[in-house]
Amino acid sequence: MKTVIDEIADAILDSKCNVFLTGAGISTESGVPDYRSSNNQFWGEYDSKDFYLSNFLTDGGSRMRCWRACAVFYETMKNAQPNPAHLVLAELERRKLLRGIITQNVDGLHQKAGNSKKVVIELHxxxxxxxxxxxxxxxxxEGIYASISKWTSVPYCEYCQGILKPDTVFPGEPIIPNVAKRVLQMATSCKLLIVIGSSLEVQPAAYLPLKAKESGAKLGIINLTPTPYDKYADYLIYRPAGKTLAEIVKKINDQVRPPAEERMGQYGP
Ligand SMILES: [Zn+2]
Structure with missing residues (x-):
């Protein structure tokens, strides 16, 4: 009897037009904290009000506290390494089994794992x-954080003295329209959308699975805990991302013969 791992591996091979939607859960295995997980606080220590764009731009105290929090986050993240889940997605791209990655993460670990810039859309x-x-x-x-490591002041633009801001989308800040358009296009034109490590509670990522389903795609969800969209999932797995994806790629490898040139080498012409 087929397991859900077998089924999802078959679906990836059948569809070839696969899009992955990744959230914090894929990076926690790399030691990057899920900084949106605790309601109104960032890691329980930082106040999310300091991340509201209006406070950041107009209140010097907010801006300083926000930079300090960002520096702590950046420090945790800059040395993080891709885990097996990231590496599997890079392998799927090499094998032309991955059309795109829409990620809620700001850590750049998909690119570090080897996915090309053109397939990764960073929602936040x-x-x-x-x-x-x-x-x-x-x-x-790296350069900016190094220059303000003593935190006597916040950084300013060295060309125009304007306010600097990290290129992460702050709470309440709109997604760049071009990015929103691209993700919608990707979600509505794929044949299989697989959510990995996202509880699907933060928009605009949360509405993408339904958009994909409405457009005729199959939906897979791999997450540790239930999501509001589980009832729409064709494949549902409550397990850690790294282990699960490694098993899925193994199933794919068991089914797919190596490329022709390798076969020639192995078995002769
Ligand atoms: Zn400037």
Whole structure:
């Protein structure tokens, strides 16, 4: 009898037009904390009000506290390494079994694992760059955080003295329209959408599974805990992402013969 792992492996092979929607749960196995998980507090220590764009832009105290929190988060994240779940998604792209990744994460671990920039859409931006809100100039986060490590002041743009802001989408801040358009297009044109490590509680990611289903796609959900969309799932797995994806790719490998040139080497012409 087929298990759900067998079924999802078959579905990935059959569809070939597979899109993955990833959330914090895929990166917790890499040691990146789920910073949206505790209601109104960031890691229970930082007040999310300091991350409201209006407070950040107008209140110097909020901006300082926000930068300090961002620095702690960046420090945890910058040395994080991709885990087996990220590596499987990179392998699926190499094998042309992955059309896109829509991620709620800002850690850049999909790209670090080897997924190409063109397939990864970062819904909530990235923690790896910082931009000037006035002139738009981009900075590498590493340099900015190093320059303000003593926290005597907040950073400003060295070209126009404008306010700098991390390129992550702050709570209440709208998703960039072009990004919103691309994810919707991706979700409504795929044949299989697999959610990994997201509780599907934060918009706009949360409505994508339904959009995909309405457009005729199959839906898979791999998450530790139930989500509001479980009833729509064709494949539902409550387990950690890394282990599960490793098992799925093993099933795929068991079914798919190696490329022709490898077969020639193995078995002769
Ligand atoms: Zn500037």
């Amino acid at each position: 931006g990235t923690a790896h760059t910082i931009s000037c809100v006035d002139c738009g100039r981009k900075y590498n986060s």
